[in-house]
Amino acid sequence: MSWIGKSPERKEDQRLIRGRGLFVDDKQSYGLLHLHLVRSPYAHAQILSIDVAAAEALPGVICTLTGAEVKDLMPESFMELGPEPAASIRDYPLAVGKAIFQGEPVAAVVAETPALAADGGALIEVDYDMLDAVVTAEQALEDKDILHESAGTNQTWQGVYEYGEVDKAFAEAATVVAIDRLHFHRFASTPVENNAVVAEWLPHGDLNFFCNNSFVGFAQQLLAPALGISVDQMHIKTHDIGGSFGNKISNYTQMAIAALASRKTGGRSVKWVETRTEHLLSSGHGNERTFLDTEVALDKNGVITAVRSRHIDDCGAYPRYEPLGCVIWSQVLPATYGVRNFRIDFSQAVTNKCPAVPNRGYSRMQHLWFMERIIDICAHELDIPADEMRLKNYITEFPYTTPNGCVYDSGNYPAMLEKAKELIGWDDWKKKQADARGEGRLLGIGIGTTLDSGTNNFGQARIMNPHLPFSGNSEVATIRIDLQGSVIVTLGSGPSGQSHETTASQVVAEELGISPDLVRVRSGFDTGWNTFVGHSGSYASQFAVTGLSAVHGACEKLKAEMRRLAAFILEASEEDLEFGIGDEGPQLSVKGTDQAVNYWYMGNLVNNDNAVLAGELGDVTLNIRHVYRPPFTVPDTERKYGNLTLTYAAQLHIAVIEIDRAFGHPKILAYAAVDDCGTVINPKIVGGQVHGATAHGIGAAIMEIFQYDETGNLLTSSFSDYCPITSMNMPDVQYGSIQTPSPFSYNGAKGMGEGGGAPLHTVSAAIQDALYGEGVIVRESHHSANSVFALLRDSDESTGVQVETRQ
Amino acid sequence: MSEVIEKVSIRITINGQSYRRKVEPRLLLVQFIREELGLTGTHVGCDVTYCGACTVLVDDKPTKSCTLLAVQADGCEILTVEGLEQDGELHPLQKAFSENHGLQCGYCTPGMLMSSMALLAEKPDPSPAEIRKGISGNLCRCTGYNNIIKSIQAAAREMAG
Incomplete structure (x- = not known):
């Protein structure tokens, strides 16, 4: 039977359902020490002095660390990805001289217990001189207050993306719609497990990390030079990770503090576990983006022919993974639409806010929301x-080459729309809407179409900085038959809930003609396995194509070895052999006979009993390491042109929302989500990803926001204020799927899981539709009762939209 | 803070096993369960009693163990996720969560299971609205809740026989 398209029991559940997972904070050991971070209460402040004497005198406190000390201990600050002047930004894991966001760590305490470490932290006295805070990217670009003196400007990147004949398209347009300002708000997916790490930097040089970083391939390249250690001296392991959604990509900064603290204690194990307030203040927020002076050209049929606009990204205090977001959005430049002419002037700035970090739908979601707003505003x-x-x-035609050279592999957006309409009961709701409007009620129906681009070409980083030595993509898998004949697989992905153990076992079972329960997939990530490359990690909808292609390639190589070995043992020809399960377990047999050799015999022969081979097949080890590399080339950095992603999954959502006129509260009455991620490996897991991404998007659209005041105080720094979506706010989702197999992956699958922020587009559209006739244009992505109420209250003010009709 | 804090003797029964320990008065119940006893299935996800990852049953009541001091639980009987499996047999809720893909990363799952236990003890046949309310104090970032609701409905059916 085939194991593709099935939903066998999840391998991960066996331990997780029993509470027997191994998350970082579960790690205990004799003599384990605990790290506490002292943080800046101010968004922007000179650090005049730090007095650690009282903390160090506290019994149980082992040592302290300050920014000045860390700067001396580190051979260099963390590598910056951006070109000059952003390349001159100095990013240390503790603030040096100046704190530039509220919650930035300024000192560390190591003690025998977490409580003693916190006690020690309370005894550290820091003298600050508060400075003016820069809290919006537009304000930052004025360069009145400079955050990083070494860079001399707050602008971290600027570039113009121009394709086609923009001016000609505007000259020939039947209608031009101008939108003064759109704004995509700051939020994050806030995994329930906070960041955490155990570090042990041994006196002879080896550094061990047990952590929950979700992109170790990247983290190790930042950590090694900053700590003055070789990549091979760092042994990095993960096991169970309690969600990441991209947020745990940048916890390498705290890994560095824990490492330096361990070194100062003489090599004892030091554990750091973030609190939720620390997480919300400082671990990383999704990118906030403002879209200014947008103009849209349309022909007489309402077809959009050109878009020109100015986009400003706010990356918070330190760029870290940025300014990559200044390019990554262009994977989906035209969204799902056939627009050929674009001029987007894109810039990014630092502000006195928490640093940005990739967050589910990273950088593309913001742009897709912008394109969906354009569609709905023009339609309106x-x-x-x-x-x-x-x-x-x-x-409608695929493969489709976008104006900037990306190739959309496959898709059928009209069919998705049709399916979503069926699921939600479109015609019925249209009737109910007409009735509601007759009664003066505010009921809206909104559509959101989005893309989830997967397996990215790291060469796009060179569009941002031509000097970066990154391009292509890759992932590793190993597979071996051990000396007892077990099938053992390791992965480079280090998952955080995405069921990689299960789907990898399905692919192996499919290839070897066995069942997933006969495949043992190691949990987590371990540099000791030799199963990693620089791209290894779980991010950017990588796994279904990049990760599983590595598993598939490893299986093919293993099968070739097994065929040669079995042919030798059975004295048969390779062509006559078949894989399967016999009376003595997994085996190769000679077709049409009872001759067979099982995995135990082959594993034992190679590992224990090889004289039987009489010197033959010396290269057969049944121990395979395979690296999958997608067929990318380096993009043309001058033209900003090239294929930036291998696959394009799509989502189409429809929401019905009623707004309470008195309070502005938007209530979701019905919700449908249709997904197309090509060939589905495991329907249950894909459905789970769609539901999860939908919850994140709905939460972000109606509840969650990182709101700062003008002095840079984060007003939503606890879950009680930030209010992540709960079971009370999450609607029932009518879920459906279509499958347009990708021609570019071996199995027709497309990377998925991020979901492209579909609910943000959909909820904005539904609210726009509900406020039809109220003279309101939705220009923000956040729709709490407060903000919707303000929209209604200010409905007599300018919409910020102008329409010029020429023909 | 520099003086030595006097420890207090407590006796707590967890998953049928009785423990006697001397603890600092400020030790939270969740720290006692995780760090003193090594029962790490009970997790911590926030500081403000919002996320519910630390939910355990204290004398059958669902309780966020980050919001109770260990000394307050002196003399109580506590059930944690590790106590759900009996004689090698998973609890119907555990099976149902797995079968209905009611968990992904598994971090919220122990707290979610314990809240569900309390819900089904009180309401053996809960409506979807009652289920939503029953787990409203438990945050899940992976599943979007729909499959958790299905899981609890399936377990209720199974437990009703």
């Missing part, structure tokens, strides 16, 4: 129904 202004507007503009 031209009085074209939102579904028709989309059908007029959707890309």
